[in-house]
Structure formats: C-alpha cells, structure tokens
Amino acid sequence: MSQPEAITLQTFTQGLWKENPVFVMMLGLCPVLAVTNTAMNSLAMGVATTFVLVCSGFLVSLLRHVIPKQVRIASYIIIIATFVTMADYLIQAISLEVYQALGAFIQLIVVNCIILGRAEAYASKNGPLKAVINGAGMGIGFTFALLCLGVVREVLGSGSLFGVQVMPDAFQPWSIFVLPPGAFFVLAFWLMLFAWFAERKRKGAQTA
Amino acid sequence: MRDAKLDTLEMPPQPSALRLIATLGGIAVMSGLLVVSTYQLTKLRIAENRRVALERAVFGVLPGAVSRESYRVDDSGVVQTEDNANLFAGYDESGQLIGYALEGAARGYQDVVRILYGYDPAAEKIIGMTVLQSTETPGLGDKIIRDARFHENFRALDVSRPVEVVKEGEKTEPWQIDGISGATVSSKAVGQAIQSGAPHREQLRKHLRLDPTDPSERGAAP
Numbered sequence: 413m414s415q416p417e418a419i420t421l422q423t424f425t426q427g428l429w430k431e432n433p434v435f436v437m438m439l440g441l442c443p444v445l446a447v448t449n450t451a452m453n454s455l456a457m458g459v460a461t462t463f464v465l466v467c468s469g470f471l472v473s474l475l476r477h478v479i480p481k482q483v484r485i486a487s488y489i490i491i492i493a494t495f496v497t498m499a500d501y502l503i504q505a506i507s508l509e510v511y512q513a514l515g516a517f518i519q520l521i522v523v524n525c526i527i528l529g530r531a532e533a534y535a536s537k538n539g540p541l542k543a544v545i546n547g548a549g550m551g552i553g554f555t556f557a558l559l560c561l562g563v564v565r566e567v568l569g570s571g572s573l574f575g576v577q578v579m580p581d582a583f584q585p586w587s588i589f590v591l592p593p594g595a596f597f598v599l600a601f602w603l604m605l606f607a608w609f610a611e612r613k614r615k616g617a618q619t620a
Numbered sequence: 621m622r623d624a625k626l627d628t629l630e631m632p633p634q635p636s637a638l639r640l641i642a643t644l645g646g647i648a649v650m651s652g653l654l655v656v657s658t659y660q661l662t663k664l665r666i667a668e669n670r671r672v673a674l675e676r677a678v679f680g681v682l683p684g685a686v687s688r689e690s691y692r693v694d695d696s697g698v699v700q701t702e703d704n705a706n707l708f709a710g711y712d713e714s715g716q717l718i719g720y721a722l723e724g725a726a727r728g729y730q731d732v733v734r735i736l737y738g739y740d741p742a743a744e745k746i747i748g749m750t751v752l753q754s755t756e757t758p759g760l761g762d763k764i765i766r767d768a769r770f771h772e773n774f775r776a777l778d779v780s781r782p783v784e785v786v787k788e789g790e791k792t793e794p795w796q797i798d799g800i801s802g803a804t805v806s807s808k809a810v811g812q813a814i815q816s817g818a819p820h821r822e823q824l825r826k827h828l829r830l831d832p833t834d835p836s837e838r839g840a841a842p
Contacts (some may be wrong), residue, residue: 479643480635488648498658505662510668512753524819544835569758587759 433526433558435606438523442527444558445595451574452529454562456510457517458555460499464521465530467495469547469593472535479536488531489522496521526554556614557602564598565589622689639653678721681738681748685710685718693722693820698827705791706795707824710738719747730755730803733764735813737774741825744826746814749774754806770807773797779821785811 433439443461450455468491502520504511511518521527525589530550535543560600566572569589571579579585588594679685690705691698697709708721719740725732731754738748751765764770777783778794784806791798800808 439768475647479647480640482635483640483644484646488653490644490647494654497655501662501666504669506664508673515755585759587757590758 414608415491416494419545419571423542423545424549427553427554429557431550432553432557432606433550434554435602437526439529440524441599443517443520443524444547444561445592445599447514448558448561448598449590450513450566451559451570452510453513453563455555455557456507457514458551458558460503460514460518461521461524461527462551463499463502464495464524465527465547465551466544468492468527469530469535469543469609470540472493472531473540473543476536484536485528485532486534488528492531493522504556504620505588507609518589526550535556561595561598564601565594569594632703641683651776665800674708677736677750677752678710680739681721681736682710682749683738684712686713687711687715688721691735692737693823693827695823696817700826722817722824723752726812726816727807728809730757731804733809733813735810737814737817739779739821739824741828744778744780744821746774746777746779746826747810749814751808751810756803756806759805763803764806764810767800769802770798774836779814779818782818783811783815784823 423531427433429436430518431437434441434444440461443457447457468488471491472488475487475491496519499521503518514555530547534546538546563573566574568586569591571577573586576592581602589598625832627633641798651685664735678688688711689700689709690702691707692705693702693707695761696713704807706723710718710721712718716768719738721736721738723736725734733751736752737746739745740747754762756762756764773791774797776794777797783795783797784793785797785799786792787800787804788799790796794831797807802824814835
C-alpha cells in the first residue's frame with residue numbers, strides 16, 4: 413500500500429468497501445454511535461469528516477518531505493485541528509441547527525483515528541493527488557457507514573427520514589433506536605451483514 | 621548484523637532542534653492563517669444565523685411580537701445593551717410592548733436544559749416558553765420541546781408565587797405546571813429554570829416601576 417504506484421480505481425474504492433473505515437477497520441466508532449440518531453446528522457458528520465480527511469491528506473502529503481519524522485505526529489495534529497476548526501466555523505455558517513445537533517462531535521473530529529491514521533499510513537507516503545483521492549474514498553466510505561446507521565435509526569426510532577415522515581401515523585416509533593443502545597444494535601446488524609458478505613465471497617473464491 | 625540493522629533503522633540522522641522548531645512554527649503559522657481567514661469569512665454569516673435564531677425564539681415566546689430591544693439584567697439592575705443580552709423586550713407592529721423574554725436554565729435528566737420564556741411583568745405571568753437547548757432522552761424527556769399539552773401551561777402561568785410542577789392532569793392552580801408523565805425530571809427542570817429567574821424578574825419589575833414614564837410605551841427604558 414505504501415509503495416508509490418499509479419493512481420487506480422482501487423485508490424478511491426479502497427475506503428468505500430474493502431477497507432471501509434467503520435465496517436471493516438472499525439475505526440471512529442465514537443461518532444458513528446453518537447451522532448447517527450438522524451440521517452441528517454449522519455450526513456453532516458460524514459461530510460465534515462470527509463472535508464477534514466481530504467484537506468489534511470492533501471496538506472500532509474504536500475509537506476511529507478519537509479516534516480521531520482520526530483515531529484510528524486505533532487504536525488499532523490495541528491494540520492488536522494486547523495481543518496476541523498475551519499469545518500466548525502463553516503457548519504455554524506451553514507446551519508446553526510445542524511451545529512447544535514452535532515454538538516461537541518465536530519471538534520472531536522480532531523481525535524478521529526481515521527484521519528490521523530490516513531495521514532500517517534497513507535498521505536505521508538503518497539503524492540498529494542493520490543492522498544486526496546484516497547481520503548475522499550475513505551470519507552465517502554465513512555459517510556456511507558454513518559448513513560447506513562442513521563437511516564435505519566431515524567426510520568425506526570422517529571418514523572421519519574431526513575425529517576420527513578415516512579411511516580404511517582399508526583406507527584409507534586421505537587424510541588430505543590434513537591437512544592445510545594439502539595446505535596449498538598444497528599451497528600451490530602450491519603457488521604453481521606458485512607461479515608456475511610465477506611464470508612460468502614471467501615467461500616466463493618475457494619470453490620472457484 | 622541484525623542489531624546493527626535495527627540501530628540504523630531506529631536512529632536516522634537527528635535533525636537539529638532548530639529545524640524541528642522551524643517546522644512546527646511554520647505549520648502553526650499556516651494553520652493560524654487558515655483559521656483566521658475562515659473565521660473572517662464566516663463571521664458575518666454566523667452572527668446573522670445567531671440573530672435569526674434568537675429572534676425566532678424571542679418572537680416565539682412573545683405572541684405577536686415583531687421587533688425587539690435587548691437588555692442585560694443581573695443582580696445590580698437592568699441596562700440596555702446588545703452584548704451579552706439576556707433580556708429582550710418584544711413589541712408588536714404598533715410599538716406596543718408585549719412582554720419580556722428571559723433565559724432560564726436548570727439541570728435536566730441528561731444535561732442542562734436552557735429555555736427562553738415570555739414574561740408579562742405587569743400581570744406577573746409567563747406567556748410563552750421555548751426550549752433553547754436540551755439533550756433530554758428522545759421520545760421521553762424531549763417531549764418538553766414540542767408537547768402541545770405541556771406548552772399549554774405557559775400561556776398564562778402565574779409567577780407571582782413559586783411555580784410548582786405537579787403530576788400530569790393534576791394542575792388546579794394558575795401557578796402550577798402540569799407535568800409530563802414519563803418526563804418528570806425534564807418537566808421539573810423547566811419549572812426550576814423558570815423559578816430560578818425570579819430574582820431577575822424582580823429586578824426587571826423594580827426597573828420598570830422606577831421608570832418615570834409608562835413602561836408599556838416603547839422607549840420607556842433608558
């Protein structure tokens with residue numbers, strides 16, 4: 413992965429499926445569990461994280477020959493924190509409601525291990541363009557995972573999707589799904605599904 | 621052999637301390653520039669968003685209000701100011717005073733519940749309430765935000781004496797708040813948030829009485 417090679421479709425799709433940060437690598441689970449109570453929050457969190465991933469990946473990659481190894485982690489953290497602060501202001505400017513719903517989790521993107529992990533494992537070893545493409549893939553993969561949880565939790569827990577009611581009036585919302593335990597249930601369900609896919613693929617490859 | 625190899629791996633030529641400081645300093649300066657320019661770029665927009673959100677809340681708790689004046693009330697009195705304002709006077713289209721909006725806060729089930737309520741100082745009544753910030757349990761405690769029956773309590777709540785939160789359906793007196801069953805702690809928090817504002821309401825009443833002109837007229841305050 414660290415070898416300099418041509419930019420392929422794989423550079424981008426890696427984060428979407430094969431190395432999906434949530435479903436495969438199980439990284440960044442804190443925001444995954446905490447902010448996915450509605451689809452809108454999931455989307456906003458995913459977009460903010462993608463923004464930070466792409467921008468910090470770009471800058472880290474650009475400066476990869478300048479930053480001495482001894483201070484690289486400190487440098488990455490400053491770079492990541494910068495873009496998180498920018499995302500924080502931008503979200504406040506776009507929508508105060510979303511900002512209040514996400515609460516402290518925007519600032520906590522700083523400590524999201526997906527981002528530092530990408531900076532350390534990928535961006536610091538690859539060119540800027542590759543880092544940006546890979547970061548975008550990871551970000552979209554993360555957003556996809558957040559939406560997987562957010563959609564299920566909002567539909568079952570509030571009977572709506574992106575704030576629009578989708579379930580009939582007679583539907584009694586299962587409040588547990590918007591509460592923290594619901595996040596664990598839904599995440600477990602998705603992980604099971606992903607594990608089953610992976611298993612089936614492995615078996616398919618063996619028999620072929 | 622193996623040891624020697626490990627040694628070279630673990631100890632690459634040490635860059636000078638100056639180089640390390642310069643790198644971190646350079647990155648910090650770049651970071652500062654980026655953050656400051658984003659701040660400058662979004663400042664007006666954020667202030668505007670906050671103003672709109674505040675006005676929506678203030679006009680929401682003062683039925684019929686279309687314009688406002690901001691004040692700050694504390695233990696020493698009431699002053700007109702835009703900074704750190706915590707008291708808002710709302711006026712209708714003809715400039716008639718409708719009431720004052722005040723902030724209140726109290727501990728709920730999860731975290732602090734912050735509310736804004738409309739207050740009619742002459743009648744000593746609460747005339748509207750909205751929840752500004754709450755992380756109460758979805759489906760239970762968060763009913764304080766929208767539950768229509770609960771909000772019915774705050775159309776004419778008597779605050780000339782301490783407010784009381786009673787069990788759902790047991791409200792008999794004008795100073796009582798009909799609680800929500802299943803959200804007892806959260807509804808009590810709203811009651812406490814209103815009650816905790818009593819000293820500020822007292823200050824406001826004092827301020828209005830001391831005023832030489834009729835407090836119901838616009839511009840009566842200094």
